[in-house]
Amino acid sequence: MSLIRRNFDVLIIGAGGAGLNAAVQLAKADMRVAVVSKVFPTRSHTVAAQGGVNAALGNVNDDSWHWHMFDTVKGSDYLGDQDAIEFMCREAIPTVYELEHNGVPFSRLDSGKIYQRPFGGQSRDFGKEQASRTCAAADRTGHAILHTLYQQNIKARSHFFTEYFAIDLLQDAEGGVTGALVMDIASGEPMILNARATLLATGGCGQVFRTTSNAHINTGDGMAMALRAGVPLQDMEFFQFHPTGVAGRGMLITEASRGEGGYLINSEGERFMERYAPSAKDLASRDVVARAIVTEVREGRGCGPNKDYVLLKVDHLGEEVVAKRLPGIRETSKIFLGVDPAFEPIPVYPTAHYVMGGIPSDRFGRVVAPAHHGPEEVVQGLYAAGECACVSVHGANRLGGNSLLDILVFGRLSGLDILEYLGEHPRHRLTDSSSEECAMARFQRFDISGEGITVAELRSEFRKVMEDHAGVFRTDEIMREGVDKVRDIRHRLEDVRLADTSRTFNTARIEAFELENLIDVGISIVTAALHRKESRGAHSRPDYPERDDRNWMRHSLYFLEEDRLDYKPVRTKPLSVDSFPPKPRVY
Amino acid sequence: MEFQIYRFNPDVDQEPRMQSFAVEVERGMMLRDVLLEIKSRDESFAFRHSCGEGVCGSDGVNVNGRNQLACITPVSDYENGPVVIRPLPGRPVTRDLVVDMSDFYHQYHAVDPWLKRKDPVPEQENLQTPEQRARLDGLWECILCGCCSTSCPSFWWNPQKFLGPQALLSSWRFLADSRDQAEDERLDALDGPYKVFRCHTIMNCVDACPKHLNPTRAIGHIRNLMLKKSV
Numbered sequence: 074m075s076l077i078r079r080n081f082d083v084l085i086i087g088a089g090g091a092g093l094n095a096a097v098q099l100a101k102a103d104m105r106v107a108v109v110s111k112v113f114p115t116r117s118h119t120v121a122a123q124g125g126v127n128a129a130l131g132n133v134n135d136d137s138w139h140w141h142m143f144d145t146v147k148g149s150d151y152l153g154d155q156d157a158i159e160f161m162c163r164e165a166i167p168t169v170y171e172l173e174h175n176g177v178p179f180s181r182l183d184s185g186k187i188y189q190r191p192f193g194g195q196s197r198d199f200g201k202e203q204a205s206r207t208c209a210a211a212d213r214t215g216h217a218i219l220h221t222l223y224q225q226n227i228k229a230r231s232h233f234f235t236e237y238f239a240i241d242l243l244q245d246a247e248g249g250v251t252g253a254l255v256m257d258i259a260s261g262e263p264m265i266l267n268a269r270a271t272l273l274a275t276g277g278c279g280q281v282f283r284t285t286s287n288a289h290i291n292t293g294d295g296m297a298m299a300l301r302a303g304v305p306l307q308d309m310e311f312f313q314f315h316p317t318g319v320a321g322r323g324m325l326i327t328e329a330s331r332g333e334g335g336y337l338i339n340s341e342g343e344r345f346m347e348r349y350a351p352s353a354k355d356l357a358s359r360d361v362v363a364r365a366i367v368t369e370v371r372e373g374r375g376c377g378p379n380k381d382y383v384l385l386k387v388d389h390l391g392e393e394v395v396a397k398r399l400p401g402i403r404e405t406s407k408i409f410l411g412v413d414p415a416f417e418p419i420p421v422y423p424t425a426h427y428v429m430g431g432i433p434s435d436r437f438g439r440v441v442a443p444a445h446h447g448p449e450e451v452v453q454g455l456y457a458a459g460e461c462a463c464v465s466v467h468g469a470n471r472l473g474g475n476s477l478l479d480i481l482v483f484g485r486l487s488g489l490d491i492l493e494y495l496g497e498h499p500r501h502r503l504t505d506s507s508s509e510e511c512a513m514a515r516f517q518r519f520d521i522s523g524e525g526i527t528v529a530e531l532r533s534e535f536r537k538v539m540e541d542h543a544g545v546f547r548t549d550e551i552m553r554e555g556v557d558k559v560r561d562i563r564h565r566l567e568d569v570r571l572a573d574t575s576r577t578f579n580t581a582r583i584e585a586f587e588l589e590n591l592i593d594v595g596i597s598i599v600t601a602a603l604h605r606k607e608s609r610g611a612h613s614r615p616d617y618p619e620r621d622d623r624n625w626m627r628h629s630l631y632f633l634e635e636d637r638l639d640y641k642p643v644r645t646k647p648l649s650v651d652s653f654p655p656k657p658r659v660y
Numbered sequence: 661m662e663f664q665i666y667r668f669n670p671d672v673d674q675e676p677r678m679q680s681f682a683v684e685v686e687r688g689m690m691l692r693d694v695l696l697e698i699k700s701r702d703e704s705f706a707f708r709h710s711c712g713e714g715v716c717g718s719d720g721v722n723v724n725g726r727n728q729l730a731c732i733t734p735v736s737d738y739e740n741g742p743v744v745i746r747p748l749p750g751r752p753v754t755r756d757l758v759v760d761m762s763d764f765y766h767q768y769h770a771v772d773p774w775l776k777r778k779d780p781v782p783e784q785e786n787l788q789t790p791e792q793r794a795r796l797d798g799l800w801e802c803i804l805c806g807c808c809s810t811s812c813p814s815f816w817w818n819p820q821k822f823l824g825p826q827a828l829l830s831s832w833r834f835l836a837d838s839r840d841q842a843e844d845e846r847l848d849a850l851d852g853p854y855k856v857f858r859c860h861t862i863m864n865c866v867d868a869c870p871k872h873l874n875p876t877r878a879i880g881h882i883r884n885l886m887l888k889k890s891v
Contacts, residue, residue: 112708113765115804116716130784173785176775176839178793178800185787210800216715217800224774259754288711324713405713408732409688529700573704575671578755581703 077264080501081107081232083491084252084268086239086295089117090215090477091459091484092274093222095438098488100229104495107266109234109255111290111583114223118276118288119480122215123327123401124192125207126172126481127474128165132186133205138162140197141206143653145475148194148358149468150610151626151655152308154644157436157464161475164482169208172481177221179210180398190398191332194358194472194660203356207474212327212401215477237264238583239294241512242271242302242455245502248444249453250302252504254512258583261576263516265509267501270454270491273299273432273440274484277460278594280587282425282543283536286318286325295461297590299432300597304442304452305630305639307463308430309594310602311611313471314545316362318424319409320382326402326421328473330414331355333398335387337366338418339374345383353660360470360611361660363423367545370422377420384418391415423545429471429611430601431463433630438462438487443630448641454502456491458483465628468643469610519585525570528585535562535592543599548616552603559599560636563592597631604638605629622655661685661735663694666746669704669755676753678744685735691745692719692731695757707757714870717803720810721757722746727807727868748806750816763819764806764826771823771831772849776842792838799833799878801871802826808865808875814858822858823850825865825875832878835885847886856882 083099085092088110099106110117129136141162146153173179173187180188192207210217226233236258243251243265252267275295279287296306316337317326331337336355339345349365350357357365366383375381387395395403395415406412406419433449434440438456441449459480466479542555566589573581607621608614630639645652663683668676681698692709699705707730709719714732721730724744735743751759777786809815809824823831831850834840850856856879865875 112710112716112718113761113804116710116718118711118716120803121711121713121715170783170785174775174777174781176834176837178796178837179785181788181790181793183790185789187785213715213801216803220800220804221774227769228772228774259760288716290710401715408714408734409690527703529703571703575669575704577669577671578706578758579704580699580706584703 077262079264079266081105081266081268082495083107084109084266084271085274086253086272087117087274087276087459087461088114088233089119089274089276089459090219090222090480092272093219093226094481094484095272095274095458095488095491096231097222097225097229098485099491100226100231102492104492106231107234107268108231109237109239109253109266111236111238111258113235114233115220117219118291119215119219121288121325122477123212123325124329124332125190125209125214125474126169126218126477127192127195127206127472128169128208128478129162129206130166130169130187130189130208132182132184133189134197136197136204136206138166139650140199140204141165143199144195145466145472146653147200147658148470148472150470150620150658151622152465152468152609152628152643154465155647155652156644157466159647159650160436161466161478161482165478168478168481168485172218172221175221175225177210177217179208179217190329191356192473193328193331193356193362207332209329212329212399218477238586239298240516240586242298243504243512244302244508246505247453248303249502250455251502254509254516256516259578261579263513267504269498269501270456270494272438272456272458272487272491273461274457274459275461277428278591279425279427281536281539281591281595281598283540284318284323285425286315286323287425292587292590293594294587294590295457296431297593299440299457300593300633303634304432304440305632306430306597307433307628307630308465308601309428309597309631310605310629311429311469312425312543312598313359313427313429313611314363314423315426316359316366316423317385317421319405320420320422322409323424324405324409325424325426326385326405326419327399330385330387330399330402333387333394334390335385338384338386339369340376340380341374345369350660357660358470359473360613363545364613366423382420382422385421386418387414388416388418427471427476428460429463429465429467429469431461432457434458434462434464436464436483436486437490438483439490443639456487458487469612519571519582520574521570522574523570525568526565528569528581528588531562531565531569532588535559535595538562539595539598543602545613547602547612547614549603552599555599556603559592559596563596566592593633596636600636601629601631601638626655662742663698664742664744665698665705667705667756668753689735690731691723691728691733691735694735695730706755715803717805720748720805720807722749727811729805729807729870732870748810750810750819761806764809764824767823767827768804768830771827772846773830773834775834775837775840776845777839778841786839788838795836796833798873799829799836802829802873803871805870807868807870811864811868813862813864814860818854818858821854823855825879828856828859828882829873829875829878832882835882847889850882850886
C-alpha cells in the first residue's frame with residue numbers, strides 16, 4: 074500500500090472560529106489551504122457559543138478598548154500578558170465590524186447598530202459602573218459567527234478535508250513542523266498532508282471532565298499533538314467552571330441570562346451573590362460566581378431534593394424579553410428540564426467549560442517554546458490559535474464574551490502572519506523519516522485485537538477522576554491522589570483493545586485516539602495544578618487561599634517528557650499604554 | 661424498552677439488518693443517550709453526534725419514520741411502542757446510522773450562501789433596523805442537520821437537480837436580508853424547472869425540522885418574488 078501524500082501551502086487543523094477565520098484570510102490571498110476537520114465545519118464547537126463577543130463599539134454606552142483591556146487584565150487575575158490583551162481589545166472593534174460586513178445576523182438596537190448586552194466582569198472607566206460591551210445575535214452568537222465564517226470560506230474556495238482525523242504532527246530533523254498525518258474517517262485510510270506552515274486550531278478539551286458544557290468532540294487533540302511533538306502546554310491548571318450549567322447534565326445556560334437581568338437564589342430564596350460580590354453581584358467574574366454556588370451547596374443551602382443546585386431566575390423579565398433575547402436557553406431548559414424559564418427558575422450548577430491554558434503562542438499566533446536561548450523561541454512552521462492556544466489573554470480566568478473574541482482576532486492574525494511566513498519560506502521542509510514512522514505507529518496502535526480494557530470503561534473512569542481531583546476547589550491531598558490515579562490510567566491505556574478494527578467509519582478507533590489525547594492533556598492539568606501553591610482566578614486552593622504575586626505571578630509550562638514543569642514570566646508591559654499593576658481583585 | 665436499530669458495516673455485511681436492543685430507560689433520557697448506551701455495549705455501532713444539545717446538527721436520524729435530532733428527542737415520546745431507528749432516508753449509507761451527505765452540502769453551496777454587497781465597505785457596521793433584522797428570524801437558525809431535505813420526496817428523486825428545502829431556506833435567508841444587494845443575480849440563478857419548482861408543498865420539511873423552521877414558507881416567498889419580478 075502506498076501512502077497518499079499531498080502538498081499544500083498551509084495546513085489548518087480544526088474548522089471552528091479560529092481555523093476558519095485564518096483559512097479565509099489565506100484563501101483570499103490565493104494560498105492553497107487545506108482545512109482538516111474531524112466533523113463537518115459547522116458542527117465545530119464554536120457553534121455552541123451563546124452570549125456574544127466583546128468589543129468596545131460604544132453602541133449602548135461610552136466605551137473604550139482601554140477599559141475593555143483593564144477588565145480583561147483584572148479578570149485574568151493579573152496572569153494575562155498585557156501586550157497581547159491590549160492588542161486583542163484594540164483589534165476587537167474592526168474584527169466585529171468585519172464579521173458584520175460578512176453577514177453575521179447580529180441583533181440590532183433601535184439605532185440600527187449592533188446590539189450589545191452587559192456581561193460579567195465588564196466595566197466602564199476602569200472598574201466603575203457596568204458596561205454593555207458584548208455584541209450578540211440573540212443567544213446564538215457562536216452559531217451566527219461560525220456559519221458566516223464557513224460561508225466566507227466556501228466563497229474563498231478553501232479546500233476542506235471534512236471528517237478527517239489528525240493523528241500527529243510531522244517534523245523535520247530540527248523540530249520544525251512539516252505537516253501532519255491524518256486519517257480519512259470514512260475509509261479509515263491514512264494520508265500525509267505536507268505544508269509549509271501548520272496551524273493548530275483544534276479547540277478545547279472539556280471532555281476531560283465528566284460534567285461539562287463541551288461537546289463530545291472537545292478532546293484536546295491539538296494540545297496533545299503539540300505535547301507529543303515536544304511543545305509544552307502553558308497554564309493548564311486554569312480551567313474555567315461556568316457557574317450556570319444545567320444541574321446534573323452540564324449543558325450551558327448563558328451568562329447573558331444574568332446580563333439581561335437574571336439572578337441566582339439559594340434554598341432560602343436569598344440572592345446570595347450580594348454577599349460574595351457586593352457591587353457586581355451576579356455579574357461578577359465567572360470564577361467568583363462558580364465558587365459562590367459551590368460554597369452555598371456545600372453549606373447546605375442548595376435547592377431540590379438533594380440540595381445539590383441553586384436556582385437561576387429570569388422569569389421576572391417577562392416572557393417577551395426571554396423569547397427575544399434568550400430563545401436558545403429557553404428551548405434547552407424546556408427540553409432537558411421541562412422548565413420554561415419565562416415562568417419558572419432554572420436549576421443550575423457549575424460545569425467544566427473552558428481551558429485558559431494551552432499551546433504557548435505569541436500574539437501573531439506563532440507557537441513559542443523554550444529551546445536553546447530563552448522561554449519564547451518560535452517553533453518553525455507551527456502556529457496555534459483559539460482555545461487550544463494560550464497567548465495568554467485570559468490568564469487565570471476568562472471573561473465571558475472574550476473567547477469568541479480570542480478565536481476571531483488570533484485566528485485572523487495567524488492567517489495574516491502565515492502569509493508573511495510563506496513569503497519568507499518558499500520551500501517545504503523535509504520531513505524526518507523517524508517522525509513519519511512515529512506517526513504511523515500511532516495510527517496503527519489500536520489495530521491489535523484481543524482481550525483488554527474497553528475505551529468506554531477507561532474513559533469514564535478517567536473523567537470521574539478528573540472531576541473529583543481537579544474541580545472547583547483543590548487541596549494538596551486531593552490533587553496528589555489525582556496525579557497518581559491519572560498516571561495509573563495512562564499506564565493502563567496500553568491495555569486498551571478495540572473489539573472492532575474494521576476500516577469504514579470506525580468511531581471506536583477515533584474514540585481511542587481521542588482518549589489518549591484526553592489523558593495526555595489531563596496529566597498536564599493535574600500536574601500543573603498540584604504545583605501551583607496559591608489561589609488565582611479559576612485555580613482555587615483552600616490550603617493556599619491567597620494570591621501570591623511574589624512567587625507565582627508566572628506562567629507554568631508542562632512538558633510530556635518526564636512530566637516536567639518549567640515557568641516563564643508574565644508579560645506585564647503593554648504595547649502603548651501603562652501597565653496595570655496587580656491589585657486585590659474585588660467585584 | 662426495545663429499540664430496533666439499522667445496522668450495516670460494508671466491511672463485513674452483505675446487506676443491512678435490523679438489530680434489537682433492550683435499554684433501561686431513565687427519566688429525562690434523550691434518544692442520543694440510548695444510542696450511547698448501545699455503543700457502550702457494542703462499540704462497532706456507528707453514528708454521528710457531538711454537542712448533545714441540538715445546536716451542531718450532527719445526529720439527525722429517522723425514528724419511526726420521522727426525521728429527528730437524537731439529542732433533543734426525549735425517549736418518553738415513544739413510551740407505548742417499539743422504536744425503530746434508521747439512517748436519514750434517501751442518502752447512501754456509509755455505515756449504520758452514518759450517511760453520505762455530499763449532495764445535501766453541494767446544494768447548500770450552490771445557492772451562494774454568503775452576503776453579497778456592492779457598496780463600498782463602511783467604516784462601521786451596516787445599519788439594519790430591528791424590524792429588518794426580524795425578517796431573518798426563523799431563517800438564520802438553520803443548523804444544516806439535513807432532517808428537512810432528506811424527508812423530501814422531491815429531493816429523494818432529484819438530489820442533484822432540486823435544491824431541496826434546506827438550500828432554499830438559506831437562499832431566502834439572503835434574499836430577505838436588507839443588507840444583501842444581489843437579488844436579481846440570486847433569482848436568475850434559481851430559474852428553471854428543477855431548482856425551486858420541484859417543491860410540491862408536501863411540507864414534510866416543516867414537520868421534520870427540529871428547530872421549528874419553515875422551509876415551505878421560505879420557498880413560497882421565493883416563488884412570489886420570482887413572480888413579481890417576471891411581470
